[in-house]
Amino acid sequence: MYVYAQAFVVAFKIPNSLRDMIGEGAANAAFVPVFSEYRIKHTQEEFWELVNVILNLLLVILALVVLLGIILSPLIVRLIAPGFIQDPYKLETTIRITRILFPYLLLISLSAYAVSILNTLKHFSIPAFAPCLLNISIIVFIMLFGEDILGLTSGVLVGGVLQLLIQVPVLYKKGFCFKGFLKRFKHPTAKLIGKLMLPRLFSSCIYQLNNFVDTIFGSLALIVGEGGVAVLYFAYRLILFPLGIFSTALSQAILPTFSEQALEDSKENLRRTLSFGLRATFLVMMPASIGFMVLSRMIIQGLFEGGRFDAYSTTITARVLFFYSLGLFAYGANRILNSCFFSLKDTITPAKVAFLSFILNIILNSFLMFPLKISGLALATSISGISTFLILFYILKKRLAPFNPKAVYTSFLRILLASICMGLVVFFIFRNPIVYETSRLYKVINLSIAVLCGLISYIIFCFVFRVNEVKEFWQWLTRRKL
Numbered sequence: 001m002y003v004y005a006q007a008f009v010v011a012f013k014i015p016n017s018l019r020d021m022i023g024e025g026a027a028n029a030a031f032v033p034v035f036s037e038y039r040i041k042h043t044q045e046e047f048w049e050l051v052n053v054i055l056n057l058l059l060v061i062l063a064l065v066v067l068l069g070i071i072l073s074p075l076i077v078r079l080i081a082p083g084f085i086q087d088p089y090k091l092e093t094t095i096r097i098t099r100i101l102f103p104y105l106l107l108i109s110l111s112a113y114a115v116s117i118l119n120t121l122k123h124f125s126i127p128a129f130a131p132c133l134l135n136i137s138i139i140v141f142i143m144l145f146g147e148d149i150l151g152l153t154s155g156v157l158v159g160g161v162l163q164l165l166i167q168v169p170v171l172y173k174k175g176f177c178f179k180g181f182l183k184r185f186k187h188p189t190a191k192l193i194g195k196l197m198l199p200r201l202f203s204s205c206i207y208q209l210n211n212f213v214d215t216i217f218g219s220l221a222l223i224v225g226e227g228g229v230a231v232l233y234f235a236y237r238l239i240l241f242p243l244g245i246f247s248t249a250l251s252q253a254i255l256p257t258f259s260e261q262a263l264e265d266s267k268e269n270l271r272r273t274l275s276f277g278l279r280a281t282f283l284v285m286m287p288a289s290i291g292f293m294v295l296s297r298m299i300i301q302g303l304f305e306g307g308r309f310d311a312y313s314t315t316i317t318a319r320v321l322f323f324y325s326l327g328l329f330a331y332g333a334n335r336i337l338n339s340c341f342f343s344l345k346d347t348i349t350p351a352k353v354a355f356l357s358f359i360l361n362i363i364l365n366s367f368l369m370f371p372l373k374i375s376g377l378a379l380a381t382s383i384s385g386i387s388t389f390l391i392l393f394y395i396l397k398k399r400l401a402p403f404n405p406k407a408v409y410t411s412f413l414r415i416l417l418a419s420i421c422m423g424l425v426v427f428f429i430f431r432n433p434i435v436y437e438t439s440r441l442y443k444v445i446n447l448s449i450a451v452l453c454g455l456i457s458y459i460i461f462c463f464v465f466r467v468n469e470v471k472e473f474w475q476w477l478t479r480r481k482l
Contacts, residue, residue: 007090008152009233010081011097013215015069015105031116032252033343034193036259039120044175051117052179053187058113060182062106069102080212081229083219093149100153107160114167117176119252126170128249133166134159135241206354210361210384214377217365224374225316231374234304235320239328242288247281247332251339258343270340271403274396276472277336279411283469285332286415287458290423292325295450298430302443320378327382330389337392349395357388411469418461425457426450 031054039047069076077084077094084091115127137159138152145151218228254277261270292299297318305314338350361384368376397403429450462470 006227006230007084007094007097008149009230010077010084010094010215010219011101012104012152012156013211013233014073014076014080014098015102016108031113031193032120032255033259033262033345034189035116035120036256037263038189040260040263048176049179050187050189051176053184053190054193055113055178056182056185057190058109060185062109066102066106069105070099073098073102080215081219082216083229097149097153100149101156104156104160107157107164111160111163111167114164114171115252118167118170118174119256121174122256123170123174124249124253126167127252128245130163130166131244131248133162135237137162206351206358210358210381213358213362213365214381217369217377218374220369224369224377227313227316228374228377231313231317231320232377234300235317235324235378238292238299238303238321239324239331242285242328243331243335246284247335250277250280251335254336255339255343258340262343262345267400270343271400274336274340274400274403275405275407277339278333278393278408279415279469279472281332281336282329282412282415283467285329286412287419287422287454289325289328290419291426291451291454292328293322294423294426295430295447295454296321296325298443298447298450302447305443316374319375323372323375323378323382325382326379327385330382330385333389334385334392337389337396340396341392344399350392353388353391353395356391357384360384360387411467414465414467415462415469418458418465418467421461421464422454422458426454429453 035047035050038050073095077091077098081091081094084094111130115130118124118127134156138155141155141158142151145154214232215229218224218232220228254273257273258270261267261273264270297314300314300318300321304317305311341347341350361380364380364383365377368380370376372379393405397405459470
């Protein structure tokens with residue numbers, strides 16, 4: 001597969017992974033629970049003072065990480081993509097792109113910090129929309145400049161700037177004012193945030209190590225096939241689309257509510273919100289999972305096939321997407337479960353479970369990559385994600401006892417039945433497309449028709465199987481302060 005695409009995938013993975021550890025991971029684990037409690041117990045002026053102190057600390061830490069990343073790029077690339085060492089041109093291209101993209105870490109981490117502040121203030125619409133700007137920016141710049149270094153890197157950096165800038169006006173409207181630039185770095189509450197961040201950083205490290213392990217295995221072309229790294233990237237970007245649009249937004253929106261309810265003596269409201277969060281996740285992620293599995297080939301053909309992305313690339317990417325989709329519901333549910341643990345100021349338990357998942361993923365990768373090639377790595381990720389969900393759910397059920405999971409189980413089964421029936425409808429459309437032309441435009445038209453019919457049929461089957469979460473989730477959405 002195209003050398004720039006593979007180099008970009010590896011290069012982008014490095015700052016993007018650090019973003020989750022330093023930016024979004026910290027925001028979920030420490031910032032929102034602490035900010036929510038601090039805002040209730042202190043004045044607005046004291047709240048914004050804390051926000052500025054943490055911002056100063058972040059700016060210094062992120063600047064140092066970016067500088068070190070640029071300097072150490074040759075070493076980092078060799079560690080996470082050893083298969084590239086045999087190709088000097090691919091290796092050098094990856095190092096060059098990595099150095100260009102490292103400032104993205106600063107942009108996206110500051111954006112994640114802004115998200116945590118707005119979520120604490122119960123403002124969700126702009127933070128939920130902001131991640132879409134990255135994908136839009138990448139697509140636009142690739143269309144303008146092609147799949148070379150300029151198009152790929154410009155799309156990422158501009159996307160990072162846009163994600164940050166779109167939130168700044170809302171922050172100032174809410175009362176934020178940037179004071180004491182790089183002057184004040186101490187605050188009593190900052191220590192609590194740091195204490196909560198350490199286990200979360202470890203957990204994020206494990207999660208990112210999982211990704212790097214997949215990259216290492218994917219770079220072994222002699223075993224998994226040529227272009228494995230890029231295939232994993234393209235397929236997982238599609239999986240991240242419903243996760244980013246819905247699951248991440250829901251987990252961020254629900255975290256402040258979790259944090260406030262965790263302060264109550266009775267945990268009944270927390271149990272009720274947890275149940276709702278899981279059921280709402282299943283409501284969206286389950287049909288998305290089935291839809292990806294049935295339409296995997298049609299999706300890849302419509303979005304990517306053409307030019308250097310040939311029929312072979314389509315076939316192996318579609319297979320990887322299929323196996324990734326098996327664990328989609330678990331990926332989304334894990335974010336809800338993690339948010340609940342974070343609201344209880346427990347960042348250690350998710351870290352321990354993440355480590356177990358990491359070990360399991362390595363073992364499964366080692367065995368599954370031989371019979372299934374690159375698809376085996378995707379299947380290993382799904383199995384690890386589902387295992388993580390089962391363990392976290394079991395622990396949290398015990399922690400919040402008495403917690404009756406009957407509503408969660410019943411909802412899961414009803415939604416699964418509705419999703420399978422929807423999948424049968426979509427499969428029929430896939431086998432009998434409306435338009436038989438082979439151009440990309442007609443492929444996109446067929447894909448759009450299949451998705452629309454799937455959505456309509458899913459809603460119908462939800463009523464057939466009495467999936468009450470449709471009405472409940474709609475009522476919850478209309479109550480949100482956007």
